[in-house]
Amino acid sequence: MSQIDLARLQFAMTSIYHFLFVPVTIGLGFLTALLQTGWHRSGRADLLQLTRFFGTLLVINIAVGVVTGLVQEFQFGMDWSAYSRTVGDVFGAPLAMEGLAAFFLESTFLGLWLFGWDRLPPRVHLATIWLVAVGGALSAAFIMAANSWMQHPVGYTVDQATGRPQLDDVWKLFTNPVFLRGYLHVILASLVTGSVVMLAVSAWQLRKGSSPLAFHAAARLALVVLVPVILAAMLVGSELGVTEGKYQPMKIAGAEAQWDTCQPCSFSLFQISGGKNDMTPTQIIAIPHLLSLLATNHWNGKVLGLNAVQAQYEQQYGPGSYIPNIFIQYWSMRVMAYLAVVVLLVGLWGLWLLWRKRLSAAHRFHRVAVWTAVLPFLMNTAGWLLTENGRQPWIVQGIQLTRNGVSPSVSTATVATSLVVFFLLYAALAVVALVLITRYARKQLAPPPAEDTPVPALTY
Amino acid sequence: MALATFWFIVTATLWTGFFVLEGFDLGVGMLHTFVARDEAGRRAAINTIGPLWDGNEVWLIVAAAAMFAAFPSWYATMFSGFYPVLILLLVGLIVRGVSFEFRGKVDSTRWVRTWDVLLTVGSLLVPLLIGIALGGLLHGVPIDQSQEFTGDIADLFSGYAVFTGITLVLLCLLHGATFITLRTTGAVQDRALALARRIAPPTILAVLAFQPWTHSVAGGGVLPDVLELVAVLAVLAAGWLLAGRHEGWAFVATTVVIATTVLSFFADLYPRLMVSSTDSAFDLTVHNSASGGYALKVMSVVAIVFFPLVLAYQGWTYHVFRLRVSAEQFDVPDRGSG
Numbered sequence: 024m025s026q027i028d029l030a031r032l033q034f035a036m037t038s039i040y041h042f043l044f045v046p047v048t049i050g051l052g053f054l055t056a057l058l059q060t061g062w063h064r065s066g067r068a069d070l071l072q073l074t075r076f077f078g079t080l081l082v083i084n085i086a087v088g089v090v091t092g093l094v095q096e097f098q099f100g101m102d103w104s105a106y107s108r109t110v111g112d113v114f115g116a117p118l119a120m121e122g123l124a125a126f127f128l129e130s131t132f133l134g135l136w137l138f139g140w141d142r143l144p145p146r147v148h149l150a151t152i153w154l155v156a157v158g159g160a161l162s163a164a165f166i167m168a169a170n171s172w173m174q175h176p177v178g179y180t181v182d183q184a185t186g187r188p189q190l191d192d193v194w195k196l197f198t199n200p201v202f203l204r205g206y207l208h209v210i211l212a213s214l215v216t217g218s219v220v221m222l223a224v225s226a227w228q229l230r231k232g233s234s235p236l237a238f239h240a241a242a243r244l245a246l247v248v249l250v251p252v253i254l255a256a257m258l259v260g261s262e263l264g265v266t267e268g269k270y271q272p273m274k275i276a277g278a279e280a281q282w283d284t285c286q287p288c289s290f291s292l293f294q295i296s297g298g299k300n301d302m303t304p305t306q307i308i309a310i311p312h313l314l315s316l317l318a319t320n321h322w323n324g325k326v327l328g329l330n331a332v333q334a335q336y337e338q339q340y341g342p343g344s345y346i347p348n349i350f351i352q353y354w355s356m357r358v359m360a361y362l363a364v365v366v367l368l369v370g371l372w373g374l375w376l377l378w379r380k381r382l383s384a385a386h387r388f389h390r391v392a393v394w395t396a397v398l399p400f401l402m403n404t405a406g407w408l409l410t411e412n413g414r415q416p417w418i419v420q421g422i423q424l425t426r427n428g429v430s431p432s433v434s435t436a437t438v439a440t441s442l443v444v445f446f447l448l449y450a451a452l453a454v455v456a457l458v459l460i461t462r463y464a465r466k467q468l469a470p471p472p473a474e475d476t477p478v479p480a481l482t483y
Numbered sequence: 484m485a486l487a488t489f490w491f492i493v494t495a496t497l498w499t500g501f502f503v504l505e506g507f508d509l510g511v512g513m514l515h516t517f518v519a520r521d522e523a524g525r526r527a528a529i530n531t532i533g534p535l536w537d538g539n540e541v542w543l544i545v546a547a548a549a550m551f552a553a554f555p556s557w558y559a560t561m562f563s564g565f566y567p568v569l570i571l572l573l574v575g576l577i578v579r580g581v582s583f584e585f586r587g588k589v590d591s592t593r594w595v596r597t598w599d600v601l602l603t604v605g606s607l608l609v610p611l612l613i614g615i616a617l618g619g620l621l622h623g624v625p626i627d628q629s630q631e632f633t634g635d636i637a638d639l640f641s642g643y644a645v646f647t648g649i650t651l652v653l654l655c656l657l658h659g660a661t662f663i664t665l666r667t668t669g670a671v672q673d674r675a676l677a678l679a680r681r682i683a684p685p686t687i688l689a690v691l692a693f694q695p696w697t698h699s700v701a702g703g704g705v706l707p708d709v710l711e712l713v714a715v716l717a718v719l720a721a722g723w724l725l726a727g728r729h730e731g732w733a734f735v736a737t738t739v740v741i742a743t744t745v746l747s748f749f750a751d752l753y754p755r756l757m758v759s760s761t762d763s764a765f766d767l768t769v770h771n772s773a774s775g776g777y778a779l780k781v782m783s784v785v786a787i788v789f790f791p792l793v794l795a796y797q798g799w800t801y802h803v804f805r806l807r808v809s810a811e812q813f814d815v816p817d818r819g820s821g
Contacts, residue, residue, distance in 0.1 A: 040652035045486050054550065061665035076811065080593050082584060083584060083585075083588070086580060086581045086583070086584035086585070087581060089537070089580060090576060090577040090580035090581055091577070092544075093573060093577070093580075094573055096544060096547055096551075097547065097562060097569055097573060098550065099551065099558075099562075100551065100558045100559055100561065100562025101562045101563055101565060101569055101570075102563075103567050104559035104560065104562065105556055105559070107551065107558055107559040107562075108555050108560075108630070109555075109558040110555075111551055111552065111554075111555020111556075111558060111559065111774065112555060112774040112775050112778050113778070114551075115548065115552030115553070115555055115558070115774065115778075116552050116774075116778050116781060116782055117552040118548045118551055118552060119545065119548040119549050119551065119553075119782055119785070120782070120785050121548070122541060122544050122548045122549075123544035123545055123785060123786060123789040123793065124785065124789050126541050126544060126545070127538065127541045127545070127789075127793045127796075127797070130537040130538045130540070130541050130791075130795075131537075131538035131541075131793075131796055131797055131800055132533060132796075133537060133538075134533070134534035134537055134538055134800060135534060135538075135800055135803065137533070137534065138530075138533055138534035138804060139534070139803060142803050142804070143803065161729065188772075189774075189775040189777065189778065190777055190778040190781065191774065191777055193777075193781045221708035247607070368517055404633075415492075430559075430566075430633055431563075432563050432564060432631045432632040432633065433563050433566055437567065440570075441566070441570045444570060444574065448574060448577060448578075452577070452581065455585060459585065459588050462588075462589075463588070481531060482526070482530050482587075482813070483526065483529050483530055483533045483583055483584070483586070483587050
């Protein structure tokens with residue numbers, strides 16, 4: 024493997040890993056804030072117990088999310104110095120803003136929330152968990168603005184002397200149509216992840232029969248959030264597809280393995296083979312018009328085939344292949360979308376049980392709900408594979424090729440060593456985090472503090 | 484170009500803020516097993532920084548992001564050139580970061596002791612490696628005319644760079660020991676004070692050597708400038724104040740030492756960002772590595788709006804958690820749900 028393959032592998036591994044934790048932080052952050060708000064308003068002790076129970080899961084998750092985020096920030100310079108040098112003028116700004124405006128907020132108020140239970144007035148303490156949640160969501164906004172610029176560069180001019188893009192309209196970074204839809208999609212996906220995790224933990228607890236009233240309340244909150252949010256995530260995701268289809272036609276054509284231009288275009292549920300250069304995969308169950316609808320919002324919309332876009336790009340950018348890995352593209356899209364349907368069905372099942380007042384005793388549902396916890400993580404990963412793989416071979420669409428972004432001064436051996444180091448470290452971290460999260464998710468609720476005594480801080 | 488200089492000052496300030504604030508967190512991380520004889524004492528030491536360390540570490544993240552945004556070439560050359568140092572730094576930051584959260588989560592002595600070791604080692608690696616990286620900026624590494632690092636791993640560990648790392652480790656140890664003395668009671672406080680007094684002499688010697696060395700590496704001769712003189716006086720004052728058990732004033736003194744040491748380092752570096760040992764014509768400077776005027780202007784507005792806000796709420800956090808922490812608070816086995 025070459026330096027570039029290893030650097031890409033390292034970036035993929037560390038990003039996917041980081042993004043296992045990020046959506047839980049954002050989603051569970053808001054849900055924990057909702058639980059604490061419920062306690063604040065009603066004074067119900069079980070809501071306080073739940074706040075602290077899920078808050079503990081939240082902070083274990085945040086700990087890993089924060090440290091793996093450091094790797095992301097350093098990696099641009101370490102492995103992708105040519106990229107950083109070229110686009111830092113534009114790409115660096117949202118990262119610096121993220122730190123100043125969002126990450127300080129999230130980290131400082133997390134400390135205040137954890138250790139401030141017995142120090143702060145209840146209303147102020149409630150505000151701290153909301154600021155943690157808002158800080159996390161805001162942080163994602165800046166990162167998504169930076170990433171959306173890589174998908175669809177806007178708000179820049181190319182400096183004549185250096186040939187590098189220079190920021191000339193920061194507002195365009197935050198009104199980038201890819202950003203607006205992509206960010207909303209990420210926030211909704213995070214809420215899906217958080218609520219599925221909360222549902223799964225509550226279902227496990229309900230099955231064991233511990234604190235049934237409290238965990239019924241938590242499961243209800245999770246379900247009430249989950250169903251509208253996953254529907255919205257699917258709708259926004261489909262809109263995002265249309266937007267990306269406009270700016271990154273390869274991404275969308277690749278997601279259907281559509282080699283020839285079509286109008287109207289059908290969507291295949293499955294296909295057999297269809298690897299990198301296989302232009303005639305066997306499509307199973309093609310649904311007429313669906314691809315047209317998904318990619319263009321029109322019943323008879325035209326979707327440019329990979330070959331047509333390739334010819335156009337060769338004319339525009341010179342010879343070379345501009346086609347991403349079609350296998351990853353085709354299947355990541357389907358894994359994401361199909362699993363979303365499964366999660367939606369589980370959510371609807373749960374809502375129905377809730378309506379029939381049978382949620383507490385529905386053991387089959389509990390068992391299914393526990394295992395549903397795995398799905399959002401697969402969906403999130405597939406979604407990022409779809410987005411990032413679909414941009415290839417570009418690191419910034421139309422501006423720089425991935426192979427030109429890699430660090431010239433770093434040797435293959437160095438990248439290989441660091442890949443091994445991170446793989447081992449992350450594997451160990453995954454085991455520890457998983458053991459801790461499952462252990463704490465299966466604990467019984469801690470008894471509520473006696474009346475008239477302050478709620479103790481969550482100390483180390 | 485005035486804005487580029489402004490962003491150099493911002494970057495220097497962020498690094499200074501990081502070492503002033505996270506400096507004592509790192510010191511506490513290195514010392515938490517040495518200031519206590521039992522688990523209650525160790526927990527008291529760790530909980531002095533419990534609510535603070537995470538917010539303090541953001542100073543590092545923002546410092547790196549500011550370099551990326553304001554001086555993309557600096558960030559690109561330094562981070563790719565110092566690759567092996569930064570990998571180790573990340574490992575240190577990762578194991579240290581999770582050990583706070585993980586160490587108390589399982590009721591087993593072996594588990595807790597394992598994370599204690601990782602917390603200690605991680606907290607040692609961070610200032611050591613950042614020091615080696617910063618020292619390398621001023622000492623110089625091979626850089627060619629296209630601003631690419633052309634050296635090998637040995638170029639990263641020059642005597643001056645390693646000594647910068649050692650000096651920062653000692654400063655963090657002194658700062659941390661003084662902080663524990665200031666923020667705890669009883670036996671933990673006594674042991675922290677005793678440790679601070681033992682750490683003071685080597686730290687004084689290191690600072691006395693570091694200031695003139697820095698000044699001469701920077702090409703300014705061995706006579707220190709005003710900031711460096713303040714650093715020397717403050718470290719002497721810290722030693723004297725600790726001997727007299729004035730931990731509050733001693734903490735002020737260690738804060739001043741760290742702040743002036745880091746600031747004077749950057750003052751000596753200016754207007755260079757990264758010295759090329761190949762040819763001084765290839766030095767990365769504030770002028771040849773900065774982002775365009777528009778990007779710097781936008782970020783200046785953001786910094787001017789948010790920086791005071793950050794200082795206000797971080798300051799308030801310190802006010803909320805101003806009470807001393809005692810080991811007796813941690814003797815009870817009940818830990819809430821956490």
